[in-house]
Amino acid sequence: MSEIHAGGNGGRYLRFTLATLPFIGMLVLIPAVNRDEPYVLGLPFLLFWIVLWVALTAACMTIIYWTDPANRAGAEG
Amino acid sequence: MNAALPILILFFALAVALGLYARRGKDMDLEQWSVGGRGFGSIIVFLLLAGEIYTTFTFLGASGYAYKYGGASFYILCYGALAYVFSYWLAPAIWRYASKEKLVSQPDWFSKKYKSRNLALVVTLIGVIAMVPYLQLQLTGLGIIIEETSYGTIPRSAAIVLGGVGLAAYVVISGIHSAAWNAVIKDILVLIVVVFIGLYLPFHYFGGIGAMFAEVQAKSPTFLMLHEPSHDTGWFITSILLSALGFFMWPHYFGAIYSSKDAKTFRRNAMFLPLYQLVLLFVFFVGLTAYLVVPGLANGDLSLLRVVRDGLPPAVVGLVGAAGLFCALVPGAMLLTTSATMLAKNVYQEIRPAATDKQVGLVAKLMVPVITLIALYLTFKGGAAIVNLLLLGYAFVTQLFPSMIMSLLHRNPVNKWGAGSGMVVGAVIVAVLTIGAYTVGDVLPFLPSALHHLNVGVPALLANIVVCVLVSLVTRDRSASMQESASRSTAAV
Numbered sequence: 001m002s003e004i005h006a007g008g009n010g011g012r013y014l015r016f017t018l019a020t021l022p023f024i025g026m027l028v029l030i031p032a033v034n035r036d037e038p039y040v041l042g043l044p045f046l047l048f049w050i051v052l053w054v055a056l057t058a059a060c061m062t063i064i065y066w067t068d069p070a071n072r073a074g075a076e077g
Numbered sequence: 078m079n080a081a082l083p084i085l086i087l088f089f090a091l092a093v094a095l096g097l098y099a100r101r102g103k104d105m106d107l108e109q110w111s112v113g114g115r116g117f118g119s120i121i122v123f124l125l126l127a128g129e130i131y132t133t134f135t136f137l138g139a140s141g142y143a144y145k146y147g148g149a150s151f152y153i154l155c156y157g158a159l160a161y162v163f164s165y166w167l168a169p170a171i172w173r174y175a176s177k178e179k180l181v182s183q184p185d186w187f188s189k190k191y192k193s194r195n196l197a198l199v200v201t202l203i204g205v206i207a208m209v210p211y212l213q214l215q216l217t218g219l220g221i222i223i224e225e226t227s228y229g230t231i232p233r234s235a236a237i238v239l240g241g242v243g244l245a246a247y248v249v250i251s252g253i254h255s256a257a258w259n260a261v262i263k264d265i266l267v268l269i270v271v272v273f274i275g276l277y278l279p280f281h282y283f284g285g286i287g288a289m290f291a292e293v294q295a296k297s298p299t300f301l302m303l304h305e306p307s308h309d310t311g312w313f314i315t316s317i318l319l320s321a322l323g324f325f326m327w328p329h330y331f332g333a334i335y336s337s338k339d340a341k342t343f344r345r346n347a348m349f350l351p352l353y354q355l356v357l358l359f360v361f362f363v364g365l366t367a368y369l370v371v372p373g374l375a376n377g378d379l380s381l382l383r384v385v386r387d388g389l390p391p392a393v394v395g396l397v398g399a400a401g402l403f404c405a406l407v408p409g410a411m412l413l414t415t416s417a418t419m420l421a422k423n424v425y426q427e428i429r430p431a432a433t434d435k436q437v438g439l440v441a442k443l444m445v446p447v448i449t450l451i452a453l454y455l456t457f458k459g460g461a462a463i464v465n466l467l468l469l470g471y472a473f474v475t476q477l478f479p480s481m482i483m484s485l486l487h488r489n490p491v492n493k494w495g496a497g498s499g500m501v502v503g504a505v506i507v508a509v510l511t512i513g514a515y516t517v518g519d520v521l522p523f524l525p526s527a528l529h530h531l532n533v534g535v536p537a538l539l540a541n542i543v544v545c546v547l548v549s550l551v552t553r554d555r556s557a558s559m560q561e562s563a564s565r566s567t568a569a570v
Contacts, residue, residue, distance in 0.1 A: 019162050026155045027318060031310045034148075036294060036301045042287040044294075044301040050151050051358060057158040057351040061165060065348050070169075071341060 011067055018060040025053035082227050084395030085402065088266075089243065092406050095262065096247025096255035103254065107438040110252030111181045111418040112335040117257060119342045124260040125333040125411070126164070126346060127353050131267045132408045133218025136401050139357055141377035143364030147293070147300035149308035150361060155317045158351040160324030167325055168334050168343035170485055175335045182415070183331040183477075184423040190484035193493035194427055200477060201423045203504055204328040205416050207473040212412045212452040216241055218378075219405035220456070225382035226398025228391070237456055244406055245449040248413045249442045253336060256410035263403035268356060270400040274385060274393075275359020278366045281388050286362060293365050300368075307516075307530055315532040323475035323534075329408075329415040417444035469511050472534040476503035479542050491545055494552040499545030506537040 029049075036044040043051060065071055103109050117125070135153075142150035171186070178189050183204060188197035216237050223236035247255040279289035293300055303313050324330070337343065360381070367380035371387060374380055385397050421441035426432050432440075480496035483489050491499075510520065510533040517536060518529025 019165070022159055022162055026159060027314050030314055034303050034310055036148075036299070039287065039290070042285075042290070044148075044290055046148055046302055047151055047358075047361070050154050051355065054154060054158045054351050054354055057162060058348060061162065061348045061351065064165065065344055068344070071344055 011069070015064045015068060018064050021060055022053060022057040025056065026050065079228055079230070080391040081395030081398060082230055084392065085223060085227055085231070085398050088399035088402055089239075091262070092259055092403060093243045093247055095258045096243075096406075096410065097250050099247075099254035099258040100251040105252065105438070107418070107422070107434060107441060108179070108181055109254075110438060110441065111414060111422075112332055113253050113257065115176055115336060116338050117336045118338060119345065121257045121260065122333065122337045122342050123346045123349070124264050125257065125336065126168075126330070126343075127264070127350055131264065131356075131404050133215050133222065133401060133405045135357060135360060136267075136271075136404050137218050137221060137378040137381060139360045140364035140367065140381035141379070143361045144368050144374070144380035145377040146305065146308050147297070147365070147368075148302045148304065149313065150364065152313050152317050152320075154354055154357050154361075156320035156324065157354045159317065159321035161347050161350040163321065164325060164350075165344055165347040168347075169340035171325075171331065171334050172337055172340045172343065175331075180335060181332075182419045182422050183328040184419055186331065187480070187484070187496070188423070190489070191480070191493040191496055193497075194423075196493045196497045197423045198427065199497050199500060201419045203473055203476065203500060204419055206504075207470040208328060208412050208416045209448070209452055209455065211470045212409060212416070212448070213455045215405040215409040215412070216452055216456045219402060219409075221378065222382065222398055222401035222405070225379065225386065226394050226401070228386070228394075234457070237453065240402075240405065240409075241449050241453050244409050244413065245446050248410050248417075249445045253332060253411065253414045256407050256414065257336075259403060259407050259410065263400075263407045266396075266400045266403055270397050271356055271359045271363075274389070274397065275362040278370075278384060278388050279362055282366060282370055289362070289366055289369070292369055296369065309527070309530050311527055312530040312532060315535050319475050319532050319534040319538070320471050322478045322538075323471045326474040326477045326481060327470075328419060328474070329411040332411065332415045332418070413445055413448060416448050417441045420444045420448075469507070472507040472511065472532075472537065473504055475534055475538060476500045476507065476541050479538070479545055483545075491549045492552060495545040495547075495549030498548045499541040502544045503537040503541030506540055507534055510537070 033049045034046055036046065038045060040048040103114070108114055139150060139153050142153065174180075174189075175186065178185075180186055180189065182201075184197035184200040187200045188194050219240045220233040220237035223231050223240070224233040227236075276286075279286050283289040283292055290301065303310055325334075334343070363381050363384060364377075367374075367384035371380060371383045374383065382397070382401075386394055389397075418441050421437050421444055425440045426437050429436075477500060479499060480491055483491040483496075509515075515533070516529055517524065517531045517533060518526070521528075521536065
């Protein structure tokens with residue numbers, strides 16, 4: 001974990017950006033992905049896109065968790 | 078008699094026994110009964126917060142939606158994931174203040190933050206109106222599940238009454254603890270059952286998931302996209318957004334947040350809960366298989382159970398029924414505990430301020446059978462399809478969102494008058510539009526057609542915000558002095 005990213009404004013912007021991405025993927029971009037072709041991993045495209053973004057949401061939240069000073073050992077609950 | 082019946086009876090007995098046993102070793106005051114004495118660890122909080130994913134709504138509603146509307150059902154996968162993004166910051170903030178102020182209900186929050194018990198009454202009203210249909214939904218679902226998976230041996234009405242009585246009994250005894258214990262069994266059971274039938278059925282009928290999708294597409298080429306005008310992308314996006322905003326506004330979710338023993342739990346859970354949503358994928362597979370195998374059902378909510386009965390032996394059908402049973406009983410226990418707490422704490426205690434904590438606790442327990450009876454009555458009077466009811470409840474609680482978020486600010490520009498009138502206006506608009514089956518296009522015909530099928534919660538929420546801001550501005554001076562006197566009287570109590 002990088003100390004620069006963890007605290008301060010840099011870290012805060014990073015976390016804010018990461019938290020915004022799922023909303024872009026699952027709300028803003030929906031009109032562009034409303035189709036069934038091509039199939040990816042056996043799923044029609046719209047469903048694949050959504051599953052992908054659910055997984056990416058978990059990934060974003062994991063990075064947010066690990067860079068957030070609030071979660072350091074000893075940080076107040 | 079078939080193999081399904083003993084399995085169902087066994088699991089129902091287990092649920093009730095666990096629910097009653099959960100009380101052991103606890104001194105059941107109101108805080109213990111309503112929010113588990115704020116002592117629940119990570120796993121229980123995880124399961125209670127994930128509980129939304131696995132209700133009868135998931136089991137019957139999500140598969141039914143996939144069966145009926147195809148691609149539009151995928152919205153159900155999205156809103157939870159987005160709600161958990163909010164929860165990373167929102168839930169710890171709610172928890173910290175609630176623990177400090179010893180809050181036990183959602184109206185308590187508004188009562189403290191806005192220093193207004195009348196606002197708390199409005200919130201109670203909105204919450205109860207949203208929760209009772211949600212409880213009814215669980216009971217209706219339970220009845221359908223038991224009737225179908227017992228092959229009609231246990232009639233729907235008997236299952237609903239038995240389920241309601243068992244539920245009320247263990248909630249009176251154990252409160253939220255009954256939900257916590259049963260949540261563990263429920264999630265293990267549901268996880269196994271849903272993944273199994275979601276994979277087995279497409280393979281059984283079509284030889285694979287891909288082959289199943291191909292068949293669906295051959296039958297109806299655009300079924301797996303947003304294809305119906307009433308369920309277009311505008312509807313899809315706004316339904317996800319509103320459900321994500323409303324997610325943590327459910328009063329029983331506040332109860333689940335209060336019950337945690339620390340705030341870190343929520344941040345840690347926010348990493349895993351989105352992935353947990355993916356179990357819904359298998360529910361969609363079942364609904365789409367049913368679309369091909371048992372077409373033409375008037376009630377889409379039956380699709381999962383019908384295709385399961387068609388393709389699997391009675392013993393497995395019994396296990397599916399048992400999983401469904403838990404899906405109804407666990408959220409049911411949360412809903413009952415929460416609504417009873419609200420009525421006792423934020424209505425009864427308001428009317429009788431002299432009541433002791435013990436009396437309030439007793440009234441909460443007395444409210445449990447009363448609410449159960451109301452829900453049973455509504456269940457037998459009949460109702461709309463499962464998803465519609467849930468959407469109405471969601472739209473209702475979402476109206477709490479603006480004033481809830483504003484109350485987190487250090488200097489909140491919204492006052493109690495603004496918060497209250499905004500909520501009421503929003504709730505009334507949403508109720509009128511939903512009950513009258515109006516679309517946004519009907520009431521705002523000048524909008525471009527792409528916006529005609531927005532979720533009706535959107536105009537309601539916008540009106541809510543506008544009213545909230547305007548009323549807060551107009552009543553600013555007046556409320557400043559009144560809030561002062563209100564806080565004096567609170568201090569005096």
